[in-house]
Amino acid sequence: MGRRRQIDRAAILDAALALADTDGLDAVTMQAVGQRLQVTPMALYRHMDGKQALLDGLVERLLSGFPLPAAGLPWDERLTGLAEAMRATARQHPAVFPLLLTRPAVTPGARVVREAVLGALAEAGLDEGAAARAERLMSTTVLGFAASEAAGRFRRHPKAAIDEDFAVLLGWLRLMVTGA
Amino acid sequence: MGRRRQIDRAAILDAALALADTDGLDAVTMQAVGQRLQVTPMALYRHMDGKQALLDGLVERLLSGFPLPAAGLPWDERLTGLAEAMRATARQHPAVFPLLLTRPAVTPGARVVREAVLGALAEAGLDEGAAARAERLMSTTVLGFAASEAAGRFRRHPKAAIDEDFAVLLGWLRLMVTGA
């Protein structure tokens, strides 16, 4: 025992995410991930289809770890909960989060989140077309805010002001649903 | 004459932006920019403080080329014009645009755009604090939408649907000002 290091896809993503969280996206290199797993960079290629696939995997990790609001809650609380969970995820993984703005939401993890939003909007009384449009717009809005915060675009502003901004934004979103 | 290539900061940014527009951000390497100017990569360092400064310069380029709406227009048309100009810029420079979400708006170019938005909001009757908040939120929202589109997050959807999404978004923004 203890002769050769054993790795798998999950271990690679764990290592890459830890690296991204502590040292930023640029620190996620095949060599650094390998080193963290005590393996040569080339060993990763058996489990992961290259660097781009690794980044895709990281994004999916964020999505699949997304806490969904309790189903029994009223629609507006579910929407608010979803938005807050998104912001919390952005704060936990600021380096990876902006990549979400880059990829079509077609993966299983993205689909789950979208269905949750669509469900809340349907309960609010929006028809299918309006709900689909509102979902795109709301996701984009919340994603843009959270990604901005994660990337440090608001770093000149006190945290309290940004929290208040977000609260105002949530108010807008609610109005968007009821006022349309 | 014609003995040694002469370059300067503006020429470097021109070359880098052209490269980014046609081949993406990853194609913007010191070597590729140098080659386009028929100069070695090391020659760039005399005029530009490294790769990061080059990217910063590219972002500022986008901002400073931003067309501002005519000052005589009513506030809501100015706001709409600003948002549409932002989206047009994102379409012209899709590779560079997402970087805007990454940097605090403290450069001269960013300041000009922000003042234009604040001016329109002041004319709409918002006090200073409310205008500052609305500016942050609106810029973030429009930036998020335009960056998403530029990065290809909506590539599964027909262009007409996205245009309509944007029109709905502009309606929301207007409501945000009058309804608060």
Next chain:
DNA sequence: ACCTGAACACCGTTCAAGT
């Protein structure tokens, strides 16, 4: 003053070789 050559420490990725 401003560009070049040589050099360094990294990158991602391949492929044959080892176990």
Next chain:
DNA sequence: ACCTGAACACCGTTCAAGT
């Protein structure tokens, strides 16, 4: 089956040398 060694074509960046 799965990791390693060697190799390749790139990266960004420095510094002394050329003109």
